Amino acid sequence: MTDTQTMTLTVSERIDDRGGIARIRLTGDDLPPVSAGAHLDIYLPEVDLWRQYSLCSDPAETGFYEIGVLKDPASRGGSVEVHRIAQPGATLSVEGPRNHFPLEESAATTVLLGGGIGITPMIAMAKRLHALGKPFTLHYCTRSRDVTAFYDELTAAPFAGRVVFHHDDEDPAQKLDLGRDLPAPSPDTHLYVCGPQGFMDWVIDSAEAAGHATANVHREYFSADVDLTGDTFEVEARASGLTLTIGPDDTIAKKLAEHGIKVEVKCEEGVCGTCVTDVLEGEIDHRDQFLTDEEREDGDQMCVCCSRGRGKLVLDL
Template sequence: MTNSYQMFPSVVIAVEQLTPLIKRFTFKRQDGEKFPAFTGGSHIIVKMNDQFSNAYSLMSNAADLSTYQVCVRKDEEGRGGSIFMHDHCLENFKLEISSPKNLFELAQTGEKHILIAGGIGITPFLPQMDELAARGVNYELHYAFRSPEHAALLDELQQGVHAEHVHTYVDSTGTYLDLNALISSQPKDTHVYVCGPKPMIDAVIDTCKRHRYRDENIHWEQFASSSLENAESFTVVLAKSNQRIEVMADQTILQAIESLNIDVECLCREGVCGTCETAIVQGEAEHFDQYLSDEEKASQQSMMICVSRAKGKEITLDL
C-alpha cells in the first residue's frame, strides 16, 4: 500500500466553538485552488508545525471542495496536537493539509446502513449520510453523547436534511442506546459502522458478531490508539546499524527511536497515515494500526512503529 501524501499550504478561515471541548475548523488552500475530491469516511492530516500533526475525519460537503472542515475535541491527556489546535489555530493561522485518504469507506452493497456515533465520532458520518441519501438507500444514524451541551452538531442534525434518519441517546437524561435491540432487529446484509470511544466500538463489534454479522459488514474507525494499555517493554534491533533499543511499556517504538535523535517520518502518530511503515526483518508485531489490511498484518512483513509493538520480547526492523 502506498503511504504517500500530497501536502497543501493552507490557512484557517473560520473557527467555531461547538461545545465546551469541540471546535470546528474550516480551511482553504493558500493558492486559492480547490482541495482534492474525497468520499465519506476520509481523513486528512493537519500539520500544524514541525512538532504537531494529527489525523482528523473530514466532515465537510464533498460537493464543495473550496474548503475542508474538521472538528477537533480538546484532549488534555493527549499528545498535544488538539490543545495546539484549540489554543493557537485561530483565523488566518497557516498550516499544511494533506490529501485525503479513506480507511472507513461506505460499502457499495447492502440493504441497509446503520451508523453509530459516540461523541466526536459523529464527524465522518456527515458526508457519509450525504452519500447514502444520494444513493437512495436505507440508512439510520444513532448518535450517543453524555449531555446536550457536549453534542457537537446536534442542532444541525435535527434540523437538516437527514433529520428523519437521526436517533439520539443522551446519558444525562437516561436515554441509552440498546445495541442488542438495534443490531438484532436489522434486515439481512445490513452494514454497521461505528466511530467513537473504544468501549463503544468494542461493544458494537461484539454485538454484531454475537448476531452472526459477517466481518465485511462491520466497519469501525478510531484514531486514538490503545496500544499502551497493559503494554510491556521489549527490545527493538535496528538492522542497518545493529543498534539495540529498549522500548519501555509507556513508549511507542517511534518515541524510543526519536529519543536517540534518529529521524523517522510519521505524520499522524495514530496508525492511520502509513508514513512510518517499516519492514520487519525478524520477529512478529502486534498490530494496532488501521492502515494495514488484515492480510498484510497476518503476513508480518511490516508494521506501523507509531502504534504497533513487538509480539515477543524482541523484534528486528529494517532501520
C-alpha cells in the first residue's frame, strides 16, 4: 500500500442529484494529482468508519475533487453519515487519492460499464480517454431515467455520443445486451466494470465466457456480500511472537487488534485493499474481492479483514 497523509478538505459545493446521489466537491491546498479510477478514503468520526468513494471529476482538474455518494439506508451507516455531514463549508478528514482501478491508456478499444453509483469512476475515465483522443464507449445502467444521476452532465459532455444509457423500465431493446454490446475479445481491448455485485458478476462472467482475458476485464467493487464466518483456525504473527486462535465469528484483524497488533482496516468487506498482509505459510481461504486470481494463486498475501485460513496461517506481522 502507498502511504498517504490525512488531508482536511472542505465541501465547496453539493448537488443533490437524481436517485439519492449527492455530488460533493472537495477543495483544499495543494491537492495531490489524480489518475482516472482513483478514490478517496473519507473518515466519518461519529460512526467511526472509513469509507472509499471514487472520484468522478476530471483527472486534469487541479482545483477540486468530486465524488458521488448514494444514500443507502441498508448500508452500515457510512453513506447516510456522508449525506448528513457533507454540507457546504463542512470539513472532512480524507486520505488519498489511491488508485486500485487504473486505466490502461494505451488500449485500442475501451468499454466502460457502470451500474448505478458505479458510474462514478467511469466518468473520470471517460473524461481522460476523451482528452487523449482514444475511442471508447460508456454504458450506464440504472433502474429508471428518473434515478440516473449525472444524466444532465453526460448528455451535455463533449463525448455524449459515446454514452449509452440503459434503463430497466424502458423498451427492453435498449437494455444492456452483453452479447450485442461487448466488442470481440482482443489483447488491445479492455473492459471496466463497477456497480452492484450482481451486476458486476454478470458482466465479468459473461465477458470471460466470451473470451476476454481476465487481465483485460478490470473491476472495482464498492461493496461486497462477504461471509466472515467459518471453522476455527490458528494465526501465528511471527514477528510479534504470538499465536492466536480465530474462532468461527472472529476476524483475523479484530483478533490481532485485541492483542495489540494493529492492522489498518477501512472497508471491512475486502474491497479496498487497505489491510492486505503478507502470508509466510499456510492455506488461505480468500473471501475478498480485491486480490486478483493471480495474486490469490501466489498464496503470499491476504485481506485480514475478511479472509480466513485452513489449519494454520503464519503472517509477517
